[in-house]
Amino acid sequence: MANSFQVKPGKKAKLADRDPADTSSFKSEEHARTKLAEDIVVIDKLQDRLYAEGRRSLLVVLQGMDTAGKDGTIRGVFNQTGPLGVTVTAFRQPSEEERAHDFLWRAHLAAPRRGTIGIFNRSHYEDVLVVKVRKIAPGKEIDKRYDQINAFENILTQNGTTILKFMLHISKKEQRERLQERLDDPEKHWKFNPGDLDDRKLWDDYQDAYETMLERCSTDDAPWRVIPADHKWARNAAIAGVVRETLEAMDPQYPKVTWDPKSFTVE
Template sequence: MSDDYLVKPGKKAKLDGRDPADTGGLKDEESARTQLADDIVAIDKLQDRLYAEGKRALLVILQGMDTSGKDGTVRGVFNQTGPLGVTVTAFKRPSEEELAHDFLWRAHLAAPKRGTIGIFNRSHYEDVLVVKVHKLVGAKEVDKRYDQINAFEKILTDNGVTILKFMLHISKKEQRERLQERLDDPKKHWKFNPGDLDDRKLWDDFQDAYETMLERCSTDHAPWRVIPADKKWARNAVIASVVRKTLEDLDPQYPKVTWDPKSFRVE
């Protein structure tokens, strides 16, 4: 199922040819939630082994337009995973300290250490998306960043970090409904940011920026997956299945001790 969403390295990724409401072959919401629950349990057990092994790491990158479900994915997929071995970094507007360094500095600082799962809620890709659309730096500078990102991610993978990159693909219609819901429900007012409406006016520009990002930065060592995000239950089920399969392929093992447990007795 996950292979259907892969962006093949060097290939164009036309977003208008991908259905944001696709369910990935999942029969219905009930069966998807059943599958998700099973995958969540498996992810927790595999993460425990990854932490105990302490040799490799997993980095999960979540990118998407406002309301596409980055927070919801973190809660829906990793809510039962032991907090000891999981870190979540939300990338917001850069601080003065971060702006004083190269644009990848804060991403490298947040990269997961061995034995852990790191989750980027937004990421270093903001520097070829928001920065590009709002023209915060020159076009030539943005163009250089794609190769710099690929090199950065190659450094991580060469050092034992497996990278999963998910672009949460939401339709403009679904985004409108979710933004309106935040306005209509007093309990969700805190989620609403008037600036989201400004970015919504630049929808086509953002879609173009995402397509370029996918084409330039889907690599053999860190490919992108475009995940349909109109249906939250399908989005979470698909991502959880990919995370589980990836951890199963890594097959982390509990370390073997060099001493004989039978030689000790607890009084």
């Protein structure tokens, strides 16, 4: 599973060739849900060991079009993980303080400390996606950012942070249905942002921006994975499987104490 959906470094990433509704990694929905339930239990146990070890960290980056399921992924994959060692950072429009620094400043501030799992709900990649599509920064400046992002992620990996990057790949048809659902259900009105319709009009531009991002920033240190996101159950199960396998490969260990437990008595 860990190598599934991966964009190979240096290769083209045609999103049109990737089916957002692909469920072929699982025998059935029931199989996927069963596997997800098993994986999140193991993730919780491995996260506890990672926290106790306190030497390395895991960064999970979630990017995708509106309604692709970033929030749903966090709830579905990490809700049972101990909150002490997990942080979630939502990257919204930069504040005045953030705009006064380089574009990676806020990402570095939010990078997970040793022993923890950090989750970016959107991320530093907004600065080569929405900033590019909306022409918020000059094209030449944006073009430099791909290499700067790669350098930033290399610094993190060289200092003990494993990076998992997931692009949640949703179809335009499925997005329409999810946006309409938010309009139809009063309990979901709070989720609807009229600005989402403006971004929807720029769908093709965003697809082009995502393809460039995937091609230029899928590296050996931090490859991108394109996760089919039309089916929420398949999306969550796929990501949980990669997270579990990655943590198992990291194999964090509880630290060994230097004293003899038998030397103490609790009265």
